[in-house]
Amino acid sequence: MKKVLIVDDHPVIRAAVKIILKQENVNVIYEASNGVDAVQIVREHLPDLVILDLVMPGLDGLDVLARIKAAHVNVRTLVFTSQDPSFYLNRCMRAGALAYVAKVNHLQELQKAIHAVMSGYTYYPRLPASSVSLDSLQRNERQMIDKLSDRELTIFLCLAQGMSNKEIAATMMLSHKTVSTYKTRLIEKLNVPSAVCLRELAKRNHLI
Known part of the structure; x- marks a missing residue:
């Protein structure tokens, strides 16, 4: 090395x-x-x-x-x-x-x-074999989160942590309009009534 x-x-x-x-x-x-x-x-x-x-x-x-x-x-x-x-x-x-x-x-x-x-090998953690311990709500939420693109997931976490559109735009070097579009798309994809609910969804799934 x-x-x-x-x-x-x-x-x-x-x-x-x-x-x-x-x-x-x-x-x-x-x-x-x-x-x-x-x-x-x-x-x-x-x-x-x-x-x-x-x-x-x-x-x-x-x-x-x-x-x-x-x-x-x-x-x-x-x-x-x-x-x-x-x-x-x-x-x-x-x-x-x-x-x-x-x-x-x-x-x-x-x-x-x-x-x-x-040494030429990989090193990954062993994940739980299944989500048997999760209730149907969380299983459904995890499936929706898994379908997000990498950029959508990143913005989802920023919003869940309470960052404003302006702060996210500055941090990720995006326009305010682009962040706003992602926000609207996330509300639809994650099936929540408003952006305020994103935080609870993230907490429930141990993302924050």
């Missing part, structure tokens, strides 16, 4: 990951706090491994994965995030991520994932 890029908007997380990488004798470590810088560093420096959060200002992690995949560069990606894998794991796998580690795990789990990816 020669070069690693850490992409996370929290300096404390980046510092913790750097400690692990230095224990692994990685000396060339790049850092990015947003998706735009991450994509630029990947193109300029072609790191061997990208350790990527999913929730960031500007381009989020799913956008970064899509752009790395579209660029056809030989870069391995490991997702290290607080997002629920039951909603994000398959999306990340389709986008080319070779590993998925939740931040709630001990950092040794991240270290194991790094070893696996750099």
Whole structure:
């Protein structure tokens, strides 16, 4: 392993990951706090491994994965995030991520994932076999959420966290009108009476 890029908007997380990488004798470590810088560093420096959060200002992690995949560069990606894998794991796998580690795990789990990816293997969490424990309402909600596009899911979470259209537009580098269109579409797709109900839906499904 020669070069690693850490992409996370929290300096404390980046510092913790750097400690692990230095224990692994990685000396060339790049850092990015947003998706735009991450994509630029990947193109300029072609790191061997990208350790990527999913929730960031500007381009989020799913956008970064899509752009790395579209660029056809030989870069391995490991997702290290607080997002629920039951909603994000398959999306990340389709986008080319070779590993998925939740931040709630001990950092040794991240270290194991790094070893696996750099040895040519994948490292994914084992998800529950079925949703038997979920009631019919939640099963239906999860099916609707799974059908959202990556961009729709990201905006859904922003709205659920109480961000205004203006804030989302600025964060994701979209027009106010585009965000408003997504908002209307989400209300229809998730079958809720208003945007206010999006927060409860997200909380009920452990997305926030």
